[in-house]
Amino acid sequence: DTAVSQTPKYLVTQMGNDKSIKCEQNLGHDTMYWYKQDSKKFLKIMFSYNNKELIINETVPNRFSPKSPDKAHLNLHINSLELGDSAVYFCASGWRGGGETQYFGPGTRLLVL
């Protein structure tokens, strides 16, 4: 069974479009995260949700809007896509209190043309 899953795995789209990425975890964790990994492979936190509540919102354009319908799901909607949004987006889940590590999904490779 896949612990953290994301769809789609690949996303190619035109500038200006709106797209969504979905994430689901079956580990029972209370916290989910979105990370962005740019072309230089630098992995950076974007958002964090704890029990459906937004707790971390780093300096990310407001074209990016996360939504958590329940604690097992965290989706990412991106409006008016720009060339610079091209990256790999990783979802992860873990426990807010610490303890064990975070587990990462397989990533969504977004290419904006």
Next chain:
Amino acid sequence: GQNIDQPTEMTATEGAIVQINCTYQTSGFNGLFWYQQHAGEAPTFLSYNVLDGLEEKGRFSSFLSRSKGYSYLLLKELQMKDSASYLCAVRDRGYSTLTFGKGTMLLVSP
């Protein structure tokens, strides 16, 4: 905030031992993690240190000195499949967010 520094690239030979260093400055510390990331794949967890000292897991060991803001990942008996990027990450006290270094690309040659 967090500031994490690790070498950009390292090379080593199959069967050898390699040590990847990581230094950090943090405003709140709740653990240091090492992840392995192969090209085109997700980061996978290797090791975790929250107290000073050495943690050993098979061919991989990780060391932490909190007073020095320093950690290293030691890989023994290197194999070709160990060629990957190794990411050092620090977890904060508040929301358990991970801040990653820029990764060390390790190339293992025959």
